[in-house]
Each structure stands twice: as structure tokens, then as C-alpha cells.
Amino acid sequence: MTQNVSKHAECRALRSSPFANYSGIHPYSGCIPALATMHKKERAFAPPFRRWLSLPLITCDAIDTDALGTFTGEIARQGSMKDVAGHKARLASGITGRRLGLGSEGSFGPHPYIPFAAVDQEMVALYDRELGITIYESVVSLRTNFLHLDIDKSSDLDAFLRCIGFPQHGIVIGIADEPAPWTKGVQKRHELDSAISELAKRADGRAIRITTDMRAHVNPTRMRVIRAAAARLARRVKSLCPSCGAPGFGIVDVQRGAPCSDCGEPTERIAATLLGCACCPRRELQPVRKSEPVDPKYCLVCNP
Numbered sequence: 001m002t003q004n005v006s007k008h009a010e011c012r013a014l015r016s017s018p019f020a021n022y023s024g025i026h027p028y029s030g031c032i033p034a035l036a037t038m039h040k041k042e043r044a045f046a047p048p049f050r051r052w053l054s055l056p057l058i059t060c061d062a063i064d065t066d067a068l069g070t071f072t073g074e075i076a077r078q079g080s081m082k083d084v085a086g087h088k089a090r091l092a093s094g095i096t097g098r099r100l101g102l103g104s105e106g107s108f109g110p111h112p113y114i115p116f117a118a119v120d121q122e123m124v125a126l127y128d129r130e131l132g133i134t135i136y137e138s139v140v141s142l143r144t145n146f147l148h149l150d151i152d153k154s155s156d157l158d159a160f161l162r163c164i165g166f167p168q169h170g171i172v173i174g175i176a177d178e179p180a181p182w183t184k185g186v187q188k189r190h191e192l193d194s195a196i197s198e199l200a201k202r203a204d205g206r207a208i209r210i211t212t213d214m215r216a217h218v219n220p221t222r223m224r225v226i227r228a229a230a231a232r233l234a235r236r237v238k239s240l241c242p243s244c245g246a247p248g249f250g251i252v253d254v255q256r257g258a259p260c261s262d263c264g265e266p267t268e269r270i271a272a273t274l275l276g277c278a279c280c281p282r283r284e285l286q287p288v289r290k291s292e293p294v295d296p297k298y299c300l301v302c303n304p
């Protein structure tokens, strides 16, 4: 019992120190993580991993990441985004023989609440073969050009291309009800025009559809969101568990029920975050700062 108390006092002291994560050598010091990518995602991962962990990366393009699911519908994704990101990270470690593997997976779709808005969700994962753990982070962003256009006489192709950031952002083109493969990665206007006239010859009244190419190397907007997720991952990896010292101590869950500022009843707003370790059972409840009272508009009692 005494031992437990003193151990926790030690943990508190360690945590409160601004040098908590600098006091020793990080367990990954000297490692060179391998990133699974066919689409230049090192542009997103390398800067934050250098900045937060001083780690260089190597890429592993021997993994056909497209075989695990494509955005253009040839191959459906098997399992959740988390499953696929973790699987890519484990493959990268396995193939290169490195202790650490990195992987990522994105998903796009209409925003669940905001009409006509789209969201980009990016999941990133780091696998540690030695500890047998996978550390995850994700970002959900409204910054995406995810959009399509069915070309007809009334459609304004130029306005669409301006809106999605062509030609810096690539596009995919095909006949709307035809299965993939479509022509991907189009970034030149003359290529687009000739693809449209080729498709028009056999469209037979069916719509010619242009969609944004969501692969990272031809979509700088998406690359920036992946970079934000990779930065979160690097910061989380830097944070060590106060109990066992494993990297990746961070938010594992949230607790809702912050009290309404008017009636005091619990609301759906977040009251606390639960921090946890991927390696040991250590958990810590961290209350959300009280400075912002919950507006009664979020209260089911005051605003049913």
C-alpha cells in the first residue's frame, strides 16, 4: 500500500514537471520508423516526426496500400479505418524489419449535421513491434474539396474546377453508372478535355462524372489534414506513460455530462477526458477547464 502511494506521488511529480518527457532518452530515440505509402505521405509525416521526436522516416512502397481499399470503388475497404491504418503500420514494420511502422487511412463523406458540407477523417497509426502496441490518432476536418460534377449542358465546368482547386488538385473522370476503373490523377486541362470527348462518344445519354481525386499526392488539401493527424500522433508518441514509461499516453475516451450553467443538470457536453496508456492499465481523468460554462442551449432540460 505504502509502495503504491509513493509510486503515485512519484508519478504526480513526474507529470507536473515540464521536463516530464525530456528527462530521459525517449524509448524511440535512434529508431527509423517505416511508413507504408504509395502516395507520397512522407510529405505529411516527416516534418512532425522530425519536429516532435527528432526521428527520420523511411517509406515502404512494397505494400500495395490500394489492395486494402481505394476511394474510386475498385476495392472496398475491409474493416474500420482504424483496422486498416493499424494493418498498414504492422505491414510496414514487418516488411522493412523496423521496430516501428506507420500507416494511415482516410474517409470522406457528407457532414452528418451541416447540409452540403463534406468532411475528411484521417486516421493514423504507429505500430511498435517490441512493445506489441499500436498508437492511434485521428483528425476530422471540414477542409476538403470532396465533390463531384455530372456534366450536362447547364453545368459550369470552369466554376467546378476553380472550386476544387484544379490543377493543383487532381480529378477522376468516368461514366457515372459504369464501374471503376476510371481515369485518375488528371491534372492537365487538355487531358481533361480529351477524356470528356472520348467518354462522350460512348456515354449514350449517361452522365459523364468528374470527381475530386482524394489520393494524397494529387490532393494537397487532404495532405494538409494528414499532416495535422501525423502531428497529433507525433505529439502523443512523445508523451510517455507516467506508470510504465511507454510512449503514446493520451486521450482514450471522453466523459459527457458537463453541468448546464443555468439549471445544473448534466448535458451532452464533455465534462472530462480519460487519458490512458496503450501498454498498461494506467488511466487518468482530466476535467475539462471550468472556465467555459455550458450554454443552456445544449441542455435538454432548459432547451428540450
Ligand SMILES: [Zn+2]
Binding pocket: 260, 261, 262, 263, 264, 265, 296, 299, 300, 301, 302, 303
Ligand atoms: Zn439547463
Ligand SMILES: [Zn+2]
Binding pocket: 241, 242, 243, 244, 245, 246, 277, 278, 279, 280, 281, 282
Ligand atoms: Zn503505461
